[in-house]
Amino acid sequence: MKRRDFLSSGMVAGIAAGAVPSAFAMENSKSEISREKLRLGFIGVGGRGRGLLRNALRLSGVQIYSICDIAEENLQNAQNLVKEAGQPVPKGYGKDKDSYKEMLEKEDLDGVVIGAPWKWQVPMAIAAMKAGVYAAHEVGPASSVDECWELVKTYEETGIPGMMLENYCYHKENMMVLNMIRQGLFGELIHCKCGYGHELRERLVLGKGTGPNPMSDSTKPVKGEGDYRSVHNQFRNGDLYPTHGVGPIAQFLDIQRGNRFLYLTSTATKARGLSKWSEENLPADHPRRNIRWRQGDIVTTTISCYNGESIIMTFDTRLPRPRTDMYLVQGTNGIWENDQKSVYIEGRSPKKNKWEPLKNYVQEFEHPLWRNYLSSGESSKSGHGGTDYLELRAFAESIRQGTNTPIDVYDTAAWRSIGPLSEASIAMGSHPVEFPDFTNGKWMTNKRIFGLTEKY
């Protein structure tokens, strides 16, 4: 029985009116997913989707049941991965860009993992939730604020949770700092920084040739035409990759749970990096040499929070630079700085106002989830430092237990909305732009949902 049919049968009548719909659904639907293995579908199995698939194949009690990708090569590669892992070959979809809807309709899935390009992630998640299927999706900026509202409303109407696969939230250091914050080492938090500093000029201009053609929704991949991020860099100007940075910070600050983003200002520099790279690296007649990139090279966004903290975000992928996440957390009692892997805790660090290595805190403050994971034997096999495995395990456990996910639609809406909100601020000369309250007031009483246990 599909969860959608179960819901529509009236057994969870009144769910849309409930303050915590998913918890309500959970109580009533637990028995429903007691089959031997969870059935997961995948939509979008390019490079990133297949990375997630490899991790999902190591989850116990999970079957990869069907896969959709409009690129036949991607689909076959993914099906082969499943076969090689000893599971039955999953049914394939992908004859056109609406095939994912067909898959959601026809297959009896418990959850779907969406590794598709930015602009498809939220619409596909919404479609999955409407089909009664838990939706996990990759990270990116929202296309619009409305899209974020749609995601939230679909959750509240269907009771089907969504989860953003923000793997940076599961980083070992980030979870340890979360643990230190919750144990009070930093005192009252005041100020945070984060960002995405990752030089991507060649990929933004030329792509790697494995994704769909960025200039069209309908055609197959073409080498040498950029990847899907190219179009966004050509036509948009904002923080287009906010969630790696702001996700962990939002959890540090209890955003949507006693705190919220109030407003932001955003400032873009001129755009030079991609054009300069193209001039220096492409022949004069190359079709992608003279694109007029709208996206400023560096976008800086300042978020003001209800509880009086500020968050400074930097989006920086179009200039040469060493990689960085730019994390900084500063409270009344201490400060952490990730680039130098350093921390200072007043009254505990050995020298007044001098950094000490963060690793001095591992023994005492390693997050229980990571402590558990590192002793499991699984940790040596997972990609992305284990974070992909951990986030997918959390997703699968949420389905199995019928609960909300630990990075839910309210988190997703707030974090992804930074994309269009920063564009609005930049378009108006850095004018402050307010955040919608996607919880419609529930942030005042909502409780923490992330990093609460050693399990997920």
Next chain:
Amino acid sequence: MKRRDFLSSGMVAGIAAGAVPSAFAMENSKSEISREKLRLGFIGVGGRGRGLLRNALRLSGVQIYSICDIAEENLQNAQNLVKEAGQPVPKGYGKDKDSYKEMLEKEDLDGVVIGAPWKWQVPMAIAAMKAGVYAAHEVGPASSVDECWELVKTYEETGIPGMMLENYCYHKENMMVLNMIRQGLFGELIHCKCGYGHELRERLVLGKGTGPNPMSDSTKPVKGEGDYRSVHNQFRNGDLYPTHGVGPIAQFLDIQRGNRFLYLTSTATKARGLSKWSEENLPADHPRRNIRWRQGDIVTTTISCYNGESIIMTFDTRLPRPRTDMYLVQGTNGIWENDQKSVYIEGRSPKKNKWEPLKNYVQEFEHPLWRNYLSSGESSKSGHGGTDYLELRAFAESIRQGTNTPIDVYDTAAWRSIGPLSEASIAMGSHPVEFPDFTNGKWMTNKRIFGLTEKY
């Protein structure tokens, strides 16, 4: 003959109408300061002022001619320093807060060095310029935008230059980076960061007892009542110490000389640091324990420049933290980060997108002024890493040659105005606030004035 009298004698008629009044004055006044030794006065010789005095005493061809301080102890200490250096004891002033005007009126000075608290620096400089005396003053925020205009107009009316003693502009690394920028290593500049990260809680709450009473203009210093910055932290909320950070950055970006600050947004966090420190360190009945500090703990300011660059500034003195200047410069061809003393230059650094130590560039790119200074024998004796000596030498040389100073009133106005402009933005919920063009259009054609030679 005092410069003021010289000017009013009509020998430089038309000076106010000239595009470059100081250059005009220079030509006509050279002979006027050919006496054996330059005569410098000092106003404000607390801790900082005496530090400057010690450096000035090592300048060749300079006599410390008179000193003003309302604290008798400061005045006597300063006079003793001059005497110990083998110069005649300078005449002392300081019976009340207007004594500096009396000194400027009565003494035949060539220049005056102002080490007084923030709010006196610009008014005293204006008074000096009106008295025909070159004015060098310490750093701080403007009290108002109008004060900045007044400084500029006084210069344009009198032809007497002023100089802000922004010693961070003379830092060895900053001047080397300036040299690297001008030689094109970073490509076209895109983005800069800077800040003042310096934990000052005890000094802001209690002071060191050597400055004037912060709560009054007229009384003598009282121990245990904060220093002069306390009042600003109690009543203002903005970036109150912008120039150490933004000075070198403005020179990197040619601000006021082909470029200018267009507008800023500024965001303050809640204020917790000073109150928490007071609660934990002062007895319950201490008169300074329950001050309601208005100044947010962290103020972040984003400046947009005419040429499309952004500058991110942080003002951070009220929370525990290791010291930092937060400098970062990013261009189309490279990036410098001061906290890690690291640089990456594309096509030159050995590993793609990996930091290398900045010191790898010293041999080739040390600024000529520093190369010259390090070989002079003076460098082992100067305070603040030599920067105080270098800035005072530049000031004295400007007087001697009758030229504009290398950090002039237009620089001073733009840099110090960040104080009140950031307050305005914060007061309006981070609304963008435009910078006045203190040059009235001259920025379009003005030429560089700083770091041009090995001499000053």
